[in-house]
Amino acid sequence: MRVTPWEVEGKIDYNKLIKEFGTKKIGEELLKRMEKLAGELHVLIRRGFFFSHRDLDKVLEDFEKGKGFFLYTGRGPTGDMHLGHILSFELVKWFQKRFGVNLYIAISDDEKFLQKRLSWEEVDKYAKRNIEDIASIGFDEDKTFIFRDSEYIGRVYKLMLKAARKVTFSTAKAVFGFTNETNVGLSFYPIYQIIPTFFEKKRALIPAGIDQDPYWRIQRDIAESLGYYKAAAIHSKFFPPLQGLEGKMSSSNPRTAIWLNDGEEEVKRKIMKYAFSGGKPTIEEHRKYGGDINVDIPYQWLSIFFEEDDKRLEEIARSYTKGEMLSGEIKMLLVEKINNYLKEHRRKKKVVEKKIRKMMYEGKLAREMWEKSFE
Amino acid sequence: MRVTPWEVEGKIDYNKLIKEFGTKKIGEELLKRMEKLAGELHVLIRRGFFFSHRDLDKVLEDFEKGKGFFLYTGRGPTGDMHLGHILSFELVKWFQKRFGVNLYIAISDDEKFLQKRLSWEEVDKYAKRNIEDIASIGFDEDKTFIFRDSEYIGRVYKLMLKAARKVTFSTAKAVFGFTNETNVGLSFYPIYQIIPTFFEKKRALIPAGIDQDPYWRIQRDIAESLGYYKAAAIHSKFFPPLQGLEGKMSSSNPRTAIWLNDGEEEVKRKIMKYAFSGGKPTIEEHRKYGGDINVDIPYQWLSIFFEEDDKRLEEIARSYTKGEMLSGEIKMLLVEKINNYLKEHRRKKKVVEKKIRKMMYEGKLAREMWEKSFE
Numbered sequence: 138m139r140v141t142p143w144e145v146e147g148k149i150d151y152n153k154l155i156k157e158f159g160t161k162k163i164g165e166e167l168l169k170r171m172e173k174l175a176g177e178l179h180v181l182i183r184r185g186f187f188f189s190h191r192d193l194d195k196v197l198e199d200f201e202k203g204k205g206f207f208l209y210t211g212r213g214p215t216g217d218m219h220l221g222h223i224l225s226f227e228l229v230k231w232f233q234k235r236f237g238v239n240l241y242i243a244i245s246d247d248e249k250f251l252q253k254r255l256s257w258e259e260v261d262k263y264a265k266r267n268i269e270d271i272a273s274i275g276f277d278e279d280k281t282f283i284f285r286d287s288e289y290i291g292r293v294y295k296l297m298l299k300a301a302r303k304v305t306f307s308t309a310k311a312v313f314g315f316t317n318e319t320n321v322g323l324s325f326y327p328i329y330q331i332i333p334t335f336f337e338k339k340r341a342l343i344p345a346g347i348d349q350d351p352y353w354r355i356q357r358d359i360a361e362s363l364g365y366y367k368a369a370a371i372h373s374k375f376f377p378p379l380q381g382l383e384g385k386m387s388s389s390n391p392r393t394a395i396w397l398n399d400g401e402e403e404v405k406r407k408i409m410k411y412a413f414s415g416g417k418p419t420i421e422e423h424r425k426y427g428g429d430i431n432v433d434i435p436y437q438w439l440s441i442f443f444e445e446d447d448k449r450l451e452e453i454a455r456s457y458t459k460g461e462m463l464s465g466e467i468k469m470l471l472v473e474k475i476n477n478y479l480k481e482h483r484r485k486k487k488v489v490e491k492k493i494r495k496m497m498y499e500g501k502l503a504r505e506m507w508e509k510s511f512e
Numbered sequence: 513m514r515v516t517p518w519e520v521e522g523k524i525d526y527n528k529l530i531k532e533f534g535t536k537k538i539g540e541e542l543l544k545r546m547e548k549l550a551g552e553l554h555v556l557i558r559r560g561f562f563f564s565h566r567d568l569d570k571v572l573e574d575f576e577k578g579k580g581f582f583l584y585t586g587r588g589p590t591g592d593m594h595l596g597h598i599l600s601f602e603l604v605k606w607f608q609k610r611f612g613v614n615l616y617i618a619i620s621d622d623e624k625f626l627q628k629r630l631s632w633e634e635v636d637k638y639a640k641r642n643i644e645d646i647a648s649i650g651f652d653e654d655k656t657f658i659f660r661d662s663e664y665i666g667r668v669y670k671l672m673l674k675a676a677r678k679v680t681f682s683t684a685k686a687v688f689g690f691t692n693e694t695n696v697g698l699s700f701y702p703i704y705q706i707i708p709t710f711f712e713k714k715r716a717l718i719p720a721g722i723d724q725d726p727y728w729r730i731q732r733d734i735a736e737s738l739g740y741y742k743a744a745a746i747h748s749k750f751f752p753p754l755q756g757l758e759g760k761m762s763s764s765n766p767r768t769a770i771w772l773n774d775g776e777e778e779v780k781r782k783i784m785k786y787a788f789s790g791g792k793p794t795i796e797e798h799r800k801y802g803g804d805i806n807v808d809i810p811y812q813w814l815s816i817f818f819e820e821d822d823k824r825l826e827e828i829a830r831s832y833t834k835g836e837m838l839s840g841e842i843k844m845l846l847v848e849k850i851n852n853y854l855k856e857h858r859r860k861k862k863v864v865e866k867k868i869r870k871m872m873y874e875g876k877l878a879r880e881m882w883e884k885s886f887e
């Protein structure tokens with residue numbers, strides 16, 4: 138197992154990660170408290186895909202006391218988005234709906250231009266396409282601000298200077314794995330990543346893969362000295378690639394993922410062909426010994442997000458484990474679920490232009506953010 | 513002798529510096545060519561205070577061919593300005609007037625906040641006061657753009673990203689003396705310093721102390737690969753402090769300098785008391801042996817800038833060297849010249865508000881610059 142912000146390898150032991158990163162498990166008590174406040178629990182939390190946190194208890198306490206909190210997430214536009222990318226957006230959508238809070242979504246076009254060998258035109262193209270996908274997910278248009286780093290810099294640069302003065306290159310090296318050969322733009326970028334956590338004088342709740350946790354270490358080191366709150370986080374496991382439970386779904390290998398713009402036939406083809414199965418080699422053996430849901434990717438994906446109905450999921454588990462349900466059948470269940478999700482996504486995307494305009498420029502929160510300047 | 517962008521010590525051998533920095537002396541031929549184009553030579557050039565250059569010949573060639581060039585200079589707002597600070601502004605004023613070109617003046621509030629232990633409020637205060645002094649010098653209000661880095665960042669950030677991708681921390685360390693303990697903001701700043709050299713697709717001519725030359729090495733390394741010109745420079749010697757010819761006038765020691773806001777009595781008091789004299793200890797000895805203009809600060813200051821009349825300066829040199837003119841008399845000549853200069857400066861400063869507005873926002877060039885975005 139190897140987990141850093143820039144590398145995830147091997148079979149992951151999540152309890153060990155909690156220890157190593159010094160975070161906390163989302164336990165029964167916290168789940169109950171959240172359920173009481175929200176009226177329900179989102180499937181991604183209920184099934185434990187988001188399993189660890191920092192200060193989530195304080196976030197809930199702030200909410201209970203009427204102080205509130207806000208949500209912050211983002212996207213680095215290096216390519217089109219796949220299913221693994223949308224889970225945290227689905228979760229913030231739920232948080233926003235249930236808690237009625239503001240949501241800030243950073244599109245880090247600057248970071249990705251500095252980090253990758255992409256041209257500005259490419260980053261720009263993906264930024265626009267990613268925003269279409271993200272906006273289609275459906276947030277409160279008056280409580281959501283989607284911004285491109287390169288476009289919003291003028292409003293945050295002074296505050297960035299204040300934060301930057303507190304972070305040495307040495308620290309950035311240790312936390313982000315920078316070297317002397319890192320370009321000076323990228324070494325400054327992490328400061329921008331921190332800034333949205335200062336957009337309100339409340340606690341920011343950030344949903345992210347647990348591998349991203351070190352990125353917030355600097356924020357938590359400097360926030361209070363600048364008069365802001367330490368960021369809170371809720372950490373997810375890694376969405377497993379089609380090929381099996383190790384590593385994470387990767388943009389660089391198209392076969393490992395289902396893309397948001399994959400068509401119905403493509404989804405079916407990929408899952409039938411590539412999804413790692415916990416079923417037995419022959420129908421006879423499968424009927425006799427049953428499938429293994431612990432390694433079966435179709436089952437895992439249904440369990441993480443795509444089958445929200447707990448009873449139905451239980452029935453699938455039972456029937457697949459007993460060998461009543463075949464590998465091809467459970468795959469088809471997933472194909473259908475994903476295609477329904479993507480069909481709905483395509484429908485929403487067709488009318489997304491106005492939503493983008495509101496969340497980027499014209500909605501209540503967006504207007505407030507463009508009128509402001511942070512110092 | 514020790515000359516780096518962050519340290520100037522000892523008695524300076526300027527011919528040695530030309531060799532060490534790999535620049536070129538401004539020779540007779542170049543002086544004649546400039547005089548022919550400009551109709552005259554500015555005192556700072558004529559007397560050799562600006563003595564070295566990079567590509568000044570190419571700048572003149574571009575001008576001769578009708579392609580033109582532009583001027584770029586700046587100010588780091590760490591305190592009030594002294595006489596040593598205005599010389600390069602006087603020179604660009606002359607260049608602008610004689611060649612009719614655009615002038616860009618960067619106020620690097622970001623750099624100074626990142627570099628010094630000043631609060632933002634202090635940097636902000638000095639930025640405003642420095643802009644008043646600079647604008648009072650008197651530039652073409654439709655061909656001059658004065659901008660504060662922190663305010664203009666939104667228009668240049670994308671171009672900064674492109675430049676930043678070409679500069680590693682390693683290079684920044686070598687050129688600027690950064691270390692691992694340098695903050696990540698300051699390590700990014702040099703990119704901003706480079707950007708104004710890309711404001712036009714022409715050659716930028718930068719007047720600066722020769723110690724600042726290494727700062728432009730990075731610009732000259734990356735400019736052409738980004739589709740722009742290598743910056744040209746015209747280098748000055750160091751304006752000597754009141755106490756004598758070694759080192760340079762320093763903001764951190766108020767006694768070494770005359771400030772633009774020093775009153776008439778203060779100017780007189782400082783020069784009479786602190787200006788290093790090349791005169792003899794007693795009047796008798798002075799009458800007999802004469803003064804040494806080579807070390808006499810009042811004579812040096814008159815020669816560098818404050819006595820424009822060559823014949824009068826020659827007469828002063830003759831008479832002081834012969835002992836006819838006393839140390840107190842040459843000092844009073846300088847007091848009068850400086851007080852006249854500062855009186856005129858104060859007069860212009862009283863009506864500077866409108867000029868500032870034009871050069872920062874409403875003049876022809878300023879409006880063009882605010883409408884633009886650099887990529």
